[in-house]
Amino acid sequence: MIRICLFPLVSLLAAANALHAQENDKSWLVESHALFATKQSMHFEAHYFPTGSAAAAIDDILKSREAGYVAVSNFLNIDFPTKIKLYFFPDQETKRKVTGHGGYGWGFDNVIAEVYNDSIQVDPFHELTHVLAYQIAHPPAALDEGLAVYLSEKFGNSAFFELVGYPGSTINETLHILLKDKKPIALRALLAYEDISAASEVVLAYVQSASLVKFLIETHGREKFLKLFAAAKPNGIAATGELFVRLYQGDLSKVEQQWLVSLRISK
Numbered sequence: 001m002i003r004i005c006l007f008p009l010v011s012l013l014a015a016a017n018a019l020h021a022q023e024n025d026k027s028w029l030v031e032s033h034a035l036f037a038t039k040q041s042m043h044f045e046a047h048y049f050p051t052g053s054a055a056a057a058i059d060d061i062l063k064s065r066e067a068g069y070v071a072v073s074n075f076l077n078i079d080f081p082t083k084i085k086l087y088f089f090p091d092q093e094t095k096r097k098v099t100g101h102g103g104y105g106w107g108f109d110n111v112i113a114e115v116y117n118d119s120i121q122v123d124p125f126h127e128l129t130h131v132l133a134y135q136i137a138h139p140p141a142a143l144d145e146g147l148a149v150y151l152s153e154k155f156g157n158s159a160f161f162e163l164v165g166y167p168g169s170t171i172n173e174t175l176h177i178l179l180k181d182k183k184p185i186a187l188r189a190l191l192a193y194e195d196i197s198a199a200s201e202v203v204l205a206y207v208q209s210a211s212l213v214k215f216l217i218e219t220h221g222r223e224k225f226l227k228l229f230a231a232a233k234p235n236g237i238a239a240t241g242e243l244f245v246r247l248y249q250g251d252l253s254k255v256e257q258q259w260l261v262s263l264r265i266s267k
């Protein structure tokens with residue numbers, strides 16, 4: 001199974017369904033080989049256009065990716081068995097033309113494809129979290145995307161919030177801003193999304209997911225969260241509810257209430 005990470009670019013969401021057929025075709029990984037120069041580091045094999053921003057910064061990029069790898073793999077307590085292939089594209093249109101995927105970043109199998117130029121740089125943690133964590137499980141999208149955004153903040157990178165229009169804000173500060181004129185998405189609905197891009201409020205769904213993961217990890221601990229991540233299944237809300245009871249001694253409503261009360265948010 002491949003989870004599409006649209007890494008929200010709201011203007012492209014309308015086109016997302018039309019792109020899925022192409023996204024499932026991975027022949028670009030072989031056919032586009034001649035486009036790229038390559039460079040390897042301990043855990044990565046980077047592919048980048050021979051001229052441009054990524055080529056000029058490739059040593060620094062790989063250094064930061066290696067530091068990101070250590071942080072995320074330690075947190076998840078998992079290693080990747082082979083090198084992870086990083087593909088850098090100079091702009092979104094080129095990335096879409098080559099890969100069929102329209103967002104800024106995309107992680108699946110052993111591949112991370114990102115836009116990298118002077119103004120758009122995806123953080124080194126988000127897609128890497130997906131690629132590493134997919135070895136554990138493919139849980140409900142809220143846990144998967146929430147973890148990727150949470151770990152980016154935990155490890156000190158705010159690129160996600162710059163890309164979605166809230167530069168300098170934390171997860172919970174952004175959530176409070178968004179909830180000034182919106183109702184929070186019910187936890188049961190949030191956990192039922194198969195893909196966050198299916199949410200009617202995509203940015204709110206990402207930020208609420210990240211806030212939920214932050215609450216679960218920082219209030220109840222990393223070990224319990226990793227057990228939840230490993231056992232929860234997409235489209236299995238009843239079973240996910242039972243997992244919450246087992247791990248957090250409360251059903252979805254109770255955990256939702258504790259989380260919102262901790263943020264002083266009312267339903």
Ligand SMILES: [Zn+2]
Nearest residue numbers: 005007145148
């Ligand atoms: Zn993602």
